Amino acid sequence: MRKKERAEAVVQALKELYPDALCALQYMKDYELMIAVRLSAQCTDARVNLVTPALFTAFPTLEAFAQADVLQVEELIRSCGFYHHKARDIVLACQALLDRFGGKVPDNMDELLTIPGVGRKTANLLLGDIYGKPAVVCDTHCIRITGKLGLTDGTKDPAKCEEQLWKVLPPEESSDFCHRIVLFGRDTCTARAPKCGECPLRPLCKSYTPSS
Numbered sequence: 001m002r003k004k005e006r007a008e009a010v011v012q013a014l015k016e017l018y019p020d021a022l023c024a025l026q027y028m029k030d031y032e033l034m035i036a037v038r039l040s041a042q043c044t045d046a047r048v049n050l051v052t053p054a055l056f057t058a059f060p061t062l063e064a065f066a067q068a069d070v071l072q073v074e075e076l077i078r079s080c081g082f083y084h085h086k087a088r089d090i091v092l093a094c095q096a097l098l099d100r101f102g103g104k105v106p107d108n109m110d111e112l113l114t115i116p117g118v119g120r121k122t123a124n125l126l127l128g129d130i131y132g133k134p135a136v137v138c139d140t141h142c143i144r145i146t147g148k149l150g151l152t153d154g155t156k157d158p159a160k161c162e163e164q165l166w167k168v169l170p171p172e173e174s175s176d177f178c179h180r181i182v183l184f185g186r187d188t189c190t191a192r193a194p195k196c197g198e199c200p201l202r203p204l205c206k207s208y209t210p211s212s
Contacts, residue, residue, distance in 0.1 A: 001204075007151050007168035009204050014180040017200060021176035023129050026052065030105040030130050031062050031097055034115075035090050037122045043080045051080055062103055065094035089117030107131045121158060128175030136169065137178040138162045141185030148189065150206030 001009070015021075024045040025036040032052070039048045055076045059065045065073075073087035080086060096115045097103055105126055106112050112123035121137055128135030136142075138158040142165075147154035152164040169177055188195050202208040 003151060003168045006149070006204055007165075008170065010149055010151065010201060011170065011173045011177050013201055013204065014177065014184060015173075018180045018183050021179040023125070023179060024182070025049065028056075029062075030126075031065070031094060032056060033129060034093060034097075034105055034118070034122070034126060035065070037125055038086055038089055038093070038117045039077055039080045041086070042082060047080060051077055062094050062097060065091060066098050068094075086117070092116035093118065105130055107133070120162065124162070124175075124178075128178070133175070134171035135175040135178070136162045136165045137175070138165070139178075139182065140191075141182045142178055144191060145181050145185050145189050148205060148207040149201065 027033040124135040124137045127133040138161045143161045146152045
């Protein structure tokens with residue numbers, strides 16, 4: 001089976017497993033998703049969702065974030081880890097939205113990458129979830145599992161993984177695929193103890209052997 005055929009089969013299998021491909025991060029406004037994704041770096045989505053209600057209450061508008069005392073933001077996000085850098089980036093990013101983008105999260109990769117704290121992973125997620133555009137979000141789950149499935153060559157480099165997935169994923173399915181692969185990585189193909197014997201994707205997985 002060629003990679004593109006395998007990718008299409010995996011996409012369909014994941015759609016059956018997870019019909020609702022939703023981002024696990026909770027938000028109401030476009031910039032709130034940008035902030036939540038920044039907080040999720042090396043932190044669980046569950047932890048971020050515990051932190052953001054108080055954060056978004058303390059700073060209820062984009063203007064409030066842009067004018068925020070970084071130290072106050074730090075205290076509210078401390079449990080997410082790396083809170084010094086994250087708090088600084090959040091305030092600077094919100095200032096950038098107001099100063100350069102009319103208070104809206106940009107709808108293109110080039111502009112998104114000019115915002116403090118926004119890399120390709122974050123930018124792709126914002127493009128997919130806010131604007132419904134094709135997007136490939138290469139987080140640790142995506143990198144690990146697509147390598148095992150044989151959709152990529154097993155690279156651990158996010159940029160290379162993204163480049164390879166763009167070549168095989170149907171563009172209109174790419175964003176939802178990435179959400180579904182995260183759910184699959186939490187439920188079945190876990191990093192420490194993958195449930196290979198009961199995995200519904202094992203007929204499509206290049207790493208599966210009957211003894212695994």
